[in-house]
Amino acid sequence: MARVALVTGGQRGIGAAISEALKAAGRKVVANYAGNDAAAQAFTERTGIPCYKFNVGDFDASVAAIAKIEAEQGPIEILVNNAGITRDAMMRKLTRQMWDDVIDTNLGSCYNTCKAVWDGMSGRKFGRIVNIGSINGQAGQLGQVNYAAAKSGIHGFTKALALEGARNQITVNAIAPGYVDTEMVRAVPPDVLEKIIAKIPRGRLGTADDIARGVVFLTGDEADFITGSTLSINGGQHMY
Numbered sequence: 001m002a003r004v005a006l007v008t009g010g011q012r013g014i015g016a017a018i019s020e021a022l023k024a025a026g027r028k029v030v031a032n033y034a035g036n037d038a039a040a041q042a043f044t045e046r047t048g049i050p051c052y053k054f055n056v057g058d059f060d061a062s063v064a065a066i067a068k069i070e071a072e073q074g075p076i077e078i079l080v081n082n083a084g085i086t087r088d089a090m091m092r093k094l095t096r097q098m099w100d101d102v103i104d105t106n107l108g109s110c111y112n113t114c115k116a117v118w119d120g121m122s123g124r125k126f127g128r129i130v131n132i133g134s135i136n137g138q139a140g141q142l143g144q145v146n147y148a149a150a151k152s153g154i155h156g157f158t159k160a161l162a163l164e165g166a167r168n169q170i171t172v173n174a175i176a177p178g179y180v181d182t183e184m185v186r187a188v189p190p191d192v193l194e195k196i197i198a199k200i201p202r203g204r205l206g207t208a209d210d211i212a213r214g215v216v217f218l219t220g221d222e223a224d225f226i227t228g229s230t231l232s233i234n235g236g237q238h239m240y
Contacts, residue, residue, distance in 0.1 A: 009083030178234025
């Protein structure tokens with residue numbers, strides 16, 4: 001029977017590529033989304049992957065939604081924490097609300113979803129968790145104190161949880177993407193984008209599929225001895 005995989009933020013951008021790659025690898029994939037009902041419906045119609053709407057930054061909503069998913073789709077054995085937002089500003093203009101929104105969605109969601117699946121994975125003696133961090137959580141980025149803090153926190157969260165999960169055959173790893181050719185990056189002014197690409201030794205932006213392949217590997221049986229690790233997929237831009 002195919003293992004059920006939940007991908008948060010799994011119906012657009014990097015998340016969509018992850019969802020589709022996991023499905024192609026034989027997983028039974030469920031995608032979470034936050035707000036765009038039309039886009040979620042179109043994604044489901046195109047891929048056959050069901051989408052569930054809930055706020056991953058809300059603990060109670062996450063627990064309730066995951067219970068519903070498991071009742072309807074089966075126990076979640078693979079969890080990919082991909083959902084994330086940006087609220088960029090220099091510290092002088094960074095409000096507490098901007099800080100809270102990013103920390104709750106990008107980092108708090110990892111606790112919320114992992115907490116909801118942890119007992120089940122532990123009882124079944126199997127689990128694969130992949131948390132999507134960022135190069136900016138490793139190296140920092142101007143105007144992204146909140147985002148960098150959240151993504152850096154993901155890397156520490158991953159290592160600590162991996163220690164807890166090891167005895168129950170649960171692996172917990174992270175992927176730190178570099179600059180990936182997504183809608184958000186394409187919105188960067190062309191002259192700025194040129195400067196970004198110039199700093200990438202491979203000479204190009206990453207693709208969503210580059211990240212998805214890493215997730216497929218880390219959630220597969222062949223990655224059983226890899227836990228607590230961060231896989232940097234950034235074209236050599238930051239070696240950490």
